[in-house]
Every structure is written in structure tokens, then in C-alpha cells.
Amino acid sequence: MKKNDEEARLMRRIERRFAKGVVQYGLIEEGDAILIGLSGGKDSLALLELLAQRARIHKPAFRVVAAHVVMENIPYQSDLEYLKQFAEARGVPFVVERTAFDASTDSRKSPCFLCSWNRRKALFTVAKEQGCNKIALGHHMDDILQTLLMNLTFQGAFSTMPPKLVMQKFDMTIVRPLCLVHEADLQQLALLHQYRQQIKHCPYEHDSHRTAMKELFRQLEAMNPEARYSLWGSMNNIQRELLPSDVG
Numbered sequence: 001m002k003k004n005d006e007e008a009r010l011m012r013r014i015e016r017r018f019a020k021g022v023v024q025y026g027l028i029e030e031g032d033a034i035l036i037g038l039s040g041g042k043d044s045l046a047l048l049e050l051l052a053q054r055a056r057i058h059k060p061a062f063r064v065v066a067a068h069v070v071m072e073n074i075p076y077q078s079d080l081e082y083l084k085q086f087a088e089a090r091g092v093p094f095v096v097e098r099t100a101f102d103a104s105t106d107s108r109k110s111p112c113f114l115c116s117w118n119r120r121k122a123l124f125t126v127a128k129e130q131g132c133n134k135i136a137l138g139h140h141m142d143d144i145l146q147t148l149l150m151n152l153t154f155q156g157a158f159s160t161m162p163p164k165l166v167m168q169k170f171d172m173t174i175v176r177p178l179c180l181v182h183e184a185d186l187q188q189l190a191l192l193h194q195y196r197q198q199i200k201h202c203p204y205e206h207d208s209h210r211t212a213m214k215e216l217f218r219q220l221e222a223m224n225p226e227a228r229y230s231l232w233g234s235m236n237n238i239q240r241e242l243l244p245s246d247v248g
Contacts, residue, residue, distance in 0.1 A: 007192055014185050018050050021180040025163040027136075030060035034175070035132040036092070037123050038066040040083055040198035042190035043138030047178055049193070051136060052090035064136075065093045067126040069119045072100040077199040095130065097122045124170050132172075139176045142183040145231050146213045154209060160235070182228075 022028055036051060038044045051064050066087040070078060080096060087094040101118040103111040123135050139161055148160040163179040178186070189195075220227040 010185060010188055010192065014046075014181055014189060015050070017180040017182070017185075018177060019054075021163060022054070022177050025175075025179065027134075027164055027175040027177050028054075028060060028062055030062070032060070032062035032134055033130065033132040034062060034064045034134045034136050035123060035127040035130060036064055036066045036136045037119075037138065038068045038083055038087065038094075039138070040068065040078055041138065042186050042195050042197075043140055043143075043178060043183075045086065045193075045195045046181075046186050046189055047136060047138040048087060048092060049090060051177065052092050056091070065095060065126075065130045065132060067095045067097055067123060067130075069122045069126075070096060070098045071115060071119060072098055073102075074115065079196060079198060082196050093130075095126055097126050124172055127172060134173045134175050136175050136177055138178055140178040140181045140183050140186060141228065141232070142214075142217065144176070144179060145228055146210065146217050148231060148235070149216060150209055150213050153213075158235075158238070 028034070034051065036044065036048050038048055048064075048066055055062055055064050066083075068078060068080065068083050070076070084094045099118055099122040101114050103114055105114075127133075127135050144160050144163075148158075151157045151159045161176060163176050165174040167174060217227075220231075224230065
């Protein structure tokens with residue numbers, strides 16, 4: 001009984017934060033067609049599950065499609081049959097798109113950036129083919145805050161991945177419905193629902209600062225359990241009068 005109570009509390013917490021993010025940031029509108037970027041990780045699987053559920057029982061009316069991008073020059077053993085069954089069991093059509101990139105073509109950009117950007121372009125292509133006006137990505141609150149820290153540290157910019165990003169150039173809107181959901185809850189959900197983990201051996205992982213930033217984020221929460229909420233609130237509490245200003 002205790003285990004069932006814990007599972008019920010977990011689901012209520014995730015669904016509450018998911019719904020709050022969707023409503024607070026206006027992520028879903030009547031008539032939307034949303035393409036889910038289904039990498040096969042716990043976050044995208046949870047996103048598909050939650051969006052599929054919301055599409056069945058909630059207004060506004062919208063439809064969802066799931067797409068998995070295979071990056072052919074990265075050793076990523078995607079279990080496409082599992083992903084297909086996972087999506088279709090929840091009434092979501094499943095599409096596979098294949099692409100690749102050459103890291104030597106632009107030495108100014110990291111391989112991680114080039115890989116991510118080419119995956120994103122592939123999703124734009126599928127979204128257009130499927131008649132979708134939005135692409136939903138599985139970034140959660142931890143991802144967004146870690147990106148904020150990364151951009152401050154390495155780019156000198158106070159910016160991150162917003163819950164909603166209108167991309168006029170591509171006539172497409174990126175949404176992140178898990179923006180208020182904690183990664184720890186998604187990890188528990190993955191265990192509870194027995195998500196099958198995809199095998200990934202990326203040759204560029206050592207070039208990424210994200211692992212180190214995750215550790216820094218854990219240290220900040222160890223110092224202050226409310227650190228994530230302080231960081232999130234800071235993005236809407238910029239006190240410009242207490243910051244250096246450019247003087248011409």
C-alpha cells in the first residue's frame with residue numbers, strides 16, 4: 001500500500017507540474033499539431049506519455065506525432081521497434097528520420113552543437129511533412145537551469161532554453177512542456193514505468209561541459225535546497241539598476 005501511495009504522489013506531482021508549465025507558458029493551443037522529438041531517453045518517453053494522455057482527455061484539441069532522428073555517424077543503438085510500439089500503444093504515429101553531420105566542416109562550432117543543430121533541422125523537416133506547427137522537446141527544469149549556468153559561464157550571456165520559442169525563420173514553434181518538471185521525478189517515473197534505456201556511445205561526450213555543470217548544479221542544491229527556485233526566479237527578477245551599464 002505504501003508503494004502504491006508513493007507512486008500515486010509521484011504521478012500527481014509530475015502531472016501537476018506538467019500541466020502548470022503548459023498553461024503558464026501557453027504551450028498548447030486549439031488545433032495544434034505537435035511533433036515530439038523522441039530520442040528514446042527517459043525525458044522524451046515521459047513527454048510522449050504525458051502529451052498523449054493530455055491529447056485524449058483535455059481541451060484544447062490537438063494532435064501529436066512522434067519522430068526519432070537517427071544520426072548515422074554516431075554509434076547510437078536505437079531500438080526502433082520498441083520506440084514504435086511505445087508510441088503507437090498510446091495512439092501516437094511514429095516516424096523515423098535519418099541524417100548525419102561532418103564535424104570537420106565548421107571548426108568554430110563544437111561537435112555537440114553541430115549534432116544537436118542537425119537533429120533539430122531533421123525535426124523541422126519531419127514537422128513540415130507531417131503538417132505540424134510545433135515541435136515538443138523533452139527538456140526539463142534541470143536542463144533549463146543547467147543551460148542558464150553554462151551560458152553564464154561560457155558564453156557571457158544571461159540566457160537559456162525557453163519553454164516556448166517562436167522561430168520565424170522556420171515558421172515553427174519549439175515548446176518544452178516538461179519545463180517545470182524535476183529530473184529526479186522523471187528518473188523515478190522511468191523506473192516505475194520500466195522505460196527501456198537506449199545504448200549510446202558518443203565520441204564527443206568528453207567535449208561537453210554539461211556533465212560538469214550537472215555536478216555544479218547538484219552542489220548548489222546541496223548548499224541551498226531552494227537553489228533551483230532561486231535560479232528560476234532570477235530570470236524574471238533582473239535588477240538592471242544594480243548591474244554594470246555600458247557607457248558610451
